[in-house]
Amino acid sequence: MAASAARIAEVLASLRAASARLCTAAEVRRAHLPFGVPALDAQLAGGLPRGKLTELTGARSSGRMTLALSALAATQRAGELVAVVDAADAFDPPSAHAAGVVLPRLLWVRPPGQTAALQAADRVLDAGGFGLVVLYLAGVARGKPVAAPSQPAAAIAAIHAVTRHHRAVGAELQLVVSNEPRVVRQPEGSAFRAPRRQSSAVASSAWARLQQRAEKAGSAILLVADYPVAGSFSVATLETRRERAEWTGLLDAIHGTVRVVRSKLGAPGAVVELVRAAV
Amino acid sequence: VNVRVAYLRVADPPLQAILRSDPDLAAQPLIVSDGKERTPAVISANLHAQKLGARAGLTVAQARAVAPEVIVRARSLALERAAQEALEDLAAAFSPRLEPRSPGEIVLDIGDLRRLFDTEEQIATALWNGARKVGLDAQVGIAGNRETARIAATLGEGVQIVPPGREAAYLARLPVALLQPSEEVALNLQRWGVRTIGELANLPSRGLGLRLGSDGVRLARVARGQSDDPLVPRPDPIVFEEGIDLEWPLDNVEALLFVARRLVDNLLERLTWRALAVSELELVLKIDRAFVDVGAAAGAGLDIRKIVAGAPTREAATLLTLTRVALESAPPGAPICGLTVRARPGHTRASQLGLFEPTGPSPDKLATLLARLHALAGEGRVGAPALVDRHLPDAYAVATFAPPSHAAERPDSSGRRLALHAFRPPRPAEAHLDRGRLRYLTADGLAGQVVHTAGPFRVRDAWWQSPVLRDYFDVELSDGAIYRVFHDLHTGAWHVDGCYE
Numbered sequence: 001m002a003a004s005a006a007r008i009a010e011v012l013a014s015l016r017a018a019s020a021r022l023c024t025a026a027e028v029r030r031a032h033l034p035f036g037v038p039a040l041d042a043q044l045a046g047g048l049p050r051g052k053l054t055e056l057t058g059a060r061s062s063g064r065m066t067l068a069l070s071a072l073a074a075t076q077r078a079g080e081l082v083a084v085v086d087a088a089d090a091f092d093p094p095s096a097h098a099a100g101v102v103l104p105r106l107l108w109v110r111p112p113g114q115t116a117a118l119q120a121a122d123r124v125l126d127a128g129g130f131g132l133v134v135l136y137l138a139g140v141a142r143g144k145p146v147a148a149p150s151q152p153a154a155a156i157a158a159i160h161a162v163t164r165h166h167r168a169v170g171a172e173l174q175l176v177v178s179n180e181p182r183v184v185r186q187p188e189g190s191a192f193r194a195p196r197r198q199s200s201a202v203a204s205s206a207w208a209r210l211q212q213r214a215e216k217a218g219s220a221i222l223l224v225a226d227y228p229v230a231g232s233f234s235v236a237t238l239e240t241r242r243e244r245a246e247w248t249g250l251l252d253a254i255h256g257t258v259r260v261v262r263s264k265l266g267a268p269g270a271v272v273e274l275v276r277a278a279v
Numbered sequence: 280v281n282v283r284v285a286y287l288r289v290a291d292p293p294l295q296a297i298l299r300s301d302p303d304l305a306a307q308p309l310i311v312s313d314g315k316e317r318t319p320a321v322i323s324a325n326l327h328a329q330k331l332g333a334r335a336g337l338t339v340a341q342a343r344a345v346a347p348e349v350i351v352r353a354r355s356l357a358l359e360r361a362a363q364e365a366l367e368d369l370a371a372a373f374s375p376r377l378e379p380r381s382p383g384e385i386v387l388d389i390g391d392l393r394r395l396f397d398t399e400e401q402i403a404t405a406l407w408n409g410a411r412k413v414g415l416d417a418q419v420g421i422a423g424n425r426e427t428a429r430i431a432a433t434l435g436e437g438v439q440i441v442p443p444g445r446e447a448a449y450l451a452r453l454p455v456a457l458l459q460p461s462e463e464v465a466l467n468l469q470r471w472g473v474r475t476i477g478e479l480a481n482l483p484s485r486g487l488g489l490r491l492g493s494d495g496v497r498l499a500r501v502a503r504g505q506s507d508d509p510l511v512p513r514p515d516p517i518v519f520e521e522g523i524d525l526e527w528p529l530d531n532v533e534a535l536l537f538v539a540r541r542l543v544d545n546l547l548e549r550l551t552w553r554a555l556a557v558s559e560l561e562l563v564l565k566i567d568r569a570f571v572d573v574g575a576a577a578g579a580g581l582d583i584r585k586i587v588a589g590a591p592t593r594e595a596a597t598l599l600t601l602t603r604v605a606l607e608s609a610p611p612g613a614p615i616c617g618l619t620v621r622a623r624p625g626h627t628r629a630s631q632l633g634l635f636e637p638t639g640p641s642p643d644k645l646a647t648l649l650a651r652l653h654a655l656a657g658e659g660r661v662g663a664p665a666l667v668d669r670h671l672p673d674a675y676a677v678a679t680f681a682p683p684s685h686a687a688e689r690p691d692s693s694g695r696r697l698a699l700h701a702f703r704p705p706r707p708a709e710a711h712l713d714r715g716r717l718r719y720l721t722a723d724g725l726a727g728q729v730v731h732t733a734g735p736f737r738v739r740d741a742w743w744q745s746p747v748l749r750d751y752f753d754v755e756l757s758d759g760a761i762y763r764v765f766h767d768l769h770t771g772a773w774h775v776d777g778c779y780e
Contacts, residue, residue: 251755
């Protein structure tokens, strides 16, 4: 009898402890959505913060799409729906499937250009119910003008070297013919594919609006671009870098890093290694 | 069986159909003409016009002479048809057993509605209010058979309810003409001195049958309050339609959208009554006759536009946005003198929320979102990505976004693969080969010396229709990026179809 009373007391105590752990539905939804890269999630206090805009920038082959797909898959594993607003029309369904993304639970929108992409993202966030919205502008936002290299002779020599072969032009730089010959465009910014009727810059009010929408919907926004475009409206800016590729007859892997360039969540400057294996 | 039926009656359908499409006219003296080109006659007039002396039966010229301030509208069969269908939609929201009678009149079986409404007054009031919502001023009669209900709806103001079993008593003092006997029967009854329905009810059935035939027997049964013939229902409509003939042609999109808005609103109200939504909208623009060739075929004067919503929706703003896009992308070539909007109905998707899953967008919101995104991005550019069973590495499809539950779909990430930033369409490239090896590659937005290369990986696909034969290469250029490049062996052309990311 005494033993059963003790057992009842034990059960009651465990129930009390369990009820103390109960929390509201809002609390159940985690404040962060994981990137799916544990080391990076640790640096960002859990991953992509809900209701905030996080920027992911980098050059070609630096791993932006890999990270975006990883975040999409990890968010889906938490039971959330996800959306990709793909202004570049660059999303590759087979790659996403291989990365673990459940394709039927992903809304893929391919708006014509950057302005339409912002509108589409705005509408997706307004509808609510999407845990993560990836706004993919890589290769769409215009390259920002930068100063010419400090050693123009090196650039000229490079052009000479290439023209000797009568085929290629500018291995690293695209020369812009203008009244200001010292102005060039960054190679990774795709000035090449910028759609017509598109302004080079997005008004900051657009980012503020997206941020507000995300906050209201409780969604995270991952903005993927060639270079930082959202300014202080992003809670963190991550930069991917390509280090080297591993070739053994076939392409085996691409090694790179992710650096937290700027973060309101702490740990700016942290660098995480990113290895993408082909097989 | 205690049969109870409700009779919905709209007095003066031609007038009400016009007021439904333009409610602002209700406060003004309005007459409706029969629409004939020569000596048009007035077929109905509202109370304001009647007070000024304009009434049905006059010619329009006479009515204008009596009351110069009256507004004249020609009768519109399209509007009357839409009004009748709206009334049917309303009735269908209450009972699937309904029978449309003459224009503006519908009878419906309300025997089972007592489970939803406490009293018959509530049913009648709900019907009356519903009619107001679809823009019609209706009278409602409820009784044990349709003839008594019809008479109650005709005589009553607003709603009139004849209690069960009291049909004969209710009818007894009313004139027999309300039963609408044939001319011959009415003459006989008059000769016999039968003035009221009660007097008819008292006559023996056998004698009536011998003298007046089956019509007489039927009238006597109605007069005694006995149930008459069963309802003859009709199938649900496949397409919902609202239309208007314009007084003068319109030649700009804004004005056309203004007119379309009212039609779409009316359509949505009707669909709401049937718990349906619009899955496809068809705009039928009637081109001004002055711009149509005299000898042209019958359908030449119509410009038909099909607008497909991303998912069934009841959002007027979404449908109008889609309509605007359709009209602005290819404006009509001539002024428009009539507009009809046809809706193909669909069901909004029902969804069961998971107990342990985060809430997704509500089906209504999702439908609206998809429709808006379709309008923004274009056909085939919104949906869920899908894999295609083909050998081409860039093959994909876009399916309708209808997310299954989280538990139903498990990811399959068995095959590791580098993520690709696709170039769509693949960028034509210029390849420089040296002794069969790739040395330099240029394409729109990229150029460089080849540092590493792997391949070729030969892909052969669609040999049964348009054969594809390509050699794929992974190529690292001196700019540091790694691209997927293919060489089309049929054309000899090189393309860059993506960049490993």
